[in-house]
Amino acid sequence: MEKEAKIYVAGHRGMVGSSLVRELKLQGFNNLVLRTSSELDLRNQAAVHAFFEQEKPDYVFLAAAKVGGIVANNTYRADFLYENLAIQNHVIHASYLQNVKKLMFLGSSCIYPKLAPQPLKESYLLSGYLEPTNEPYAIAKIAGIKMCEAYRAQYGCQFISVMPTNLYGINDNYDLENSHVLPAMIRKFHEAKLRGDESITLWGTGSPKREFLYADDLAKACLFLMQNYDQSEFINIGTGEDVTILELAEIVKKVIGFNGSINWDTSRPDGTPRKLMDVSKLHGLGWKHQVNLEEGIQLAYQDFLQNPNSRK
Numbered sequence: 001m002e003k004e005a006k007i008y009v010a011g012h013r014g015m016v017g018s019s020l021v022r023e024l025k026l027q028g029f030n031n032l033v034l035r036t037s038s039e040l041d042l043r044n045q046a047a048v049h050a051f052f053e054q055e056k057p058d059y060v061f062l063a064a065a066k067v068g069g070i071v072a073n074n075t076y077r078a079d080f081l082y083e084n085l086a087i088q089n090h091v092i093h094a095s096y097l098q099n100v101k102k103l104m105f106l107g108s109s110c111i112y113p114k115l116a117p118q119p120l121k122e123s124y125l126l127s128g129y130l131e132p133t134n135e136p137y138a139i140a141k142i143a144g145i146k147m148c149e150a151y152r153a154q155y156g157c158q159f160i161s162v163m164p165t166n167l168y169g170i171n172d173n174y175d176l177e178n179s180h181v182l183p184a185m186i187r188k189f190h191e192a193k194l195r196g197d198e199s200i201t202l203w204g205t206g207s208p209k210r211e212f213l214y215a216d217d218l219a220k221a222c223l224f225l226m227q228n229y230d231q232s233e234f235i236n237i238g239t240g241e242d243v244t245i246l247e248l249a250e251i252v253k254k255v256i257g258f259n260g261s262i263n264w265d266t267s268r269p270d271g272t273p274r275k276l277m278d279v280s281k282l283h284g285l286g287w288k289h290q291v292n293l294e295e296g297i298q299l300a301y302q303d304f305l306q307n308p309n310s311r312k
């Protein structure tokens with residue numbers, strides 16, 4: 001990417017998009033094109049095509065999506081399928097029509113079969129049934145991967161896909177019902193500490209395992225791959241290390257300084273038992289994450305405390 005290149009970051013107000021913008025600016029990319037969803041609703045095909053025709057970006061990071069945790073995915077199944085398909089169809093096709101030099105599509109580790117062998121190699125895609133709680137979202141993400149592959153094969157487009165593991169960081173969504181587990185834990189432990197509660201309640205059994213990557217590390221990986229990776233096959237982004245939800249809770253509890261106990265609401269879903277990324281392809285290219293889990297949780301907690309705009 002040339003420093004003066006025009007770069008469109010779709011979803012720049014989100015956790016990942018805002019981190020991408022910070023990293024791009026840090027690295028000297030300042031010709032950024034940004035639109036909020038109220039300025040440009042990416043579900044509106046005509047509006048997306050008009051925007052691309054007018055702006056003609058050189059590079060596109062597609063980090064706009066309908067995103068949420070296990071319960072949001074399971075509850076708003078139609079919205080997760082329709083909105084994500086619409087957003088990615090419009091942005092990817094318009095990028096082809098306007099000769100975008102390179103596009104990066106962000107998928108998710110939920111594209112892998114629920115019971116796939118661990119760690120998850122890129123080649124395991126479509127080798128088994130998906131986890132039911134997020135099947136609509138995963139189907140949309142798989143369609144996005146296949147669109148990038150197809151536009152490369154048929155039209156020679158330099159479109160790549162990356163599959164991030166579970167993310168957390170600055171500007172996360174802290175809604176208690178719709179968020180992912182880490183922001184939910186930060187808010188639950190913090191508010192319980194303030195109230196002096198004796199216990200907090202988390203979801204499921206605590207036994208599923210998850211891998212967590214700090215969003216600023218993800219943004220660094222995305223910029224690295226935009227400049228150093230150009231193949232049809234998508235690539236995993238993660239740390240290659242996971243913890244049980246119970247172990248995660250113990251870390252968050254310690255960082256926040258909550259002294260009570262933890263109850264488990266087993267009427268809430270556990271989701272997939274484990275989804276640990278195989279990151280050997282990414283490490284082979286020379287990229288590795290920098291922020292470890294406890295350090296990242298401390299940074300996210302500081303942001304939660306200090307940022308008056310945090311999404312609670």
Ligand SMILES: NC(=O)C1=CN([C@@H]2O[C@H](COP(=O)(O)OP(=O)(O)OC[C@H]3O[C@@H](n4cnc5c(N)ncnc54)[C@H](OP(=O)(O)O)[C@@H]3O)[C@@H](O)[C@H]2O)C=CC1
Pocket residue numbers: 010011012013014015016017035036037038040041042043062063064065066067083087106107108109164165166167168171172173180
């Ligand atoms: N968070 C996670 O744990 C993971 C996320 N990912 C992927 O990373 C990407 C970014 O996720 P994340 O930053 O967490 O999500 P956020 O919810 O934080 O941000 C999503 C952004 O998408 C934008 N958006 C949503 N709908 C529309 C629309 N109809 N038109 C225009 N913009 C829209 C929103 O814009 P606005 O603010 O202007 O409304 C929002 O800023 C997604 O593709 C997601 O699937 C992958 C793995 C894990």
Ligand SMILES: C[C@H]1O[C@H](OP(=O)(O)OP(=O)(O)OC[C@H]2O[C@@H](n3cnc4c(=O)[nH]c(N)nc43)[C@H](O)[C@@H]2O)[C@@H](O)[C@@H](O)C1=O
Pocket residue numbers: 067068069070071073108109110133134137165166167178179180181182184185201202203204205208210245268269270271272
């Ligand atoms: C990134 C990924 O995120 C989603 O998948 P998920 O990893 O299952 O999502 P999650 O972060 O919401 O939960 C992880 C685990 O944590 C447990 N858990 C405990 N207590 C709380 C809790 O209070 N809130 C939440 N949300 N989960 C909790 C919860 O029961 C589960 O076992 C996909 O739908 C899809 O969006 C996707 O790709």
